[in-house]
Amino acid sequence: MRQIVLDTETTGLNPRTGDRIIEVGCVEIFNRKLTGNNFHRYINPERDSDEAALAVHGLTTEFLSDKPKFHEIAHELREFVQGAEIIIHNAPFDLAFLNHEFERMGLPPFVEHCANVIDTLVHAKELHPGKRNSLDALCDRYGISNAHRKLHGALLDSELLADVYLAMTRGQNTLSMDVEIEASGGGIVLEAGPLGEILVLPAAADELVEHENVLAALDKGVKGECVWRKYSPQG
Known part of the structure; x- marks a missing residue:
């Protein structure tokens, strides 16, 4: 199964009042393995970020001024996510912006190009009711280092969320202990290790x-x- 972990950064909180996407980061997972085939773009929103948003992502208007506009990367993004299962933390927020950007171009909403969407925030609340379930809190809970996360970034947050998602949905699928070894051709194969003594x-x-x-x-x-x-x- 092909899955895409996705995150965005934006100029503010509401696309209906003119806020825009300024960064998109996507991390590909295939059959529960990170492939390294990622998608990352900074975007010129043609407006300034709110002060509160700027404090979160640190992407200044000057930095974004020479970046492509959303319509220049939209088709590339659509091809990358086509038919995949999309994984987002607090999905309604990102989807509202993505759907709005696609609709501005006269395209079907973003969600119509994907197989379906998994909201890891909803999943985390089901697993850990009453607990903090922010991305930072989940990293702490599952032992995933986020020490390098000083500001929010779409690709960095997608990479962290990919690790969190795999940890959060990990299950035992076999009675044997499979050990990864590197094949001579450079790929990864699974070799069953010896079972311990059965008492x-x-x-x-x-x-x-x-x-x-x-x-x-x-x-x-x-x-x-x-x-x-x-x-x-x-x-």
Whole structure:
């Protein structure tokens, strides 16, 4: 499955009052592996950032003045995300800006070019109700270093969110312990490592007595012999 972790920086909080996107960062994940195939663009919003927004991202009007305008990178962005599952932290905020920018160009909304959207903020709140679930808080919770994050940046935040998402959705898919080794051709293959010794601990005498009492109660309940009798060492 192809997934794109996406973040934006903007001139302010509301696209309906004229705020614009000034940075887009995308990190590609394929089958739960970071590919290094990322998309990153600074954008000239043709207006100044609000003071509060500038304090967050630090991208000045002077710095952005020679960058491409959104319509000059929109088709490239659309091709990059086409058909992928999009992962965003607090998705309504970024999607409002992206949809607005696409609609300004007469294009279908941004979300119509993607397979679907995962909001990691919603997911984090389900996993950690009542806890802080900002990106910084999640980095701390999952042991992901964000010491280099002095200001918000779309690509940096996407890279951090990609690590958080993979940690947050990690599960055990096999009983063996797979070890990554580098193949001679430069790729990565999985090699199953040896299983440790399997310890079998027999039930103690008092545990067997208690087990028999439970089965006897079940027999009484069904007025016969319960199905568990054929699995019981006493049966």
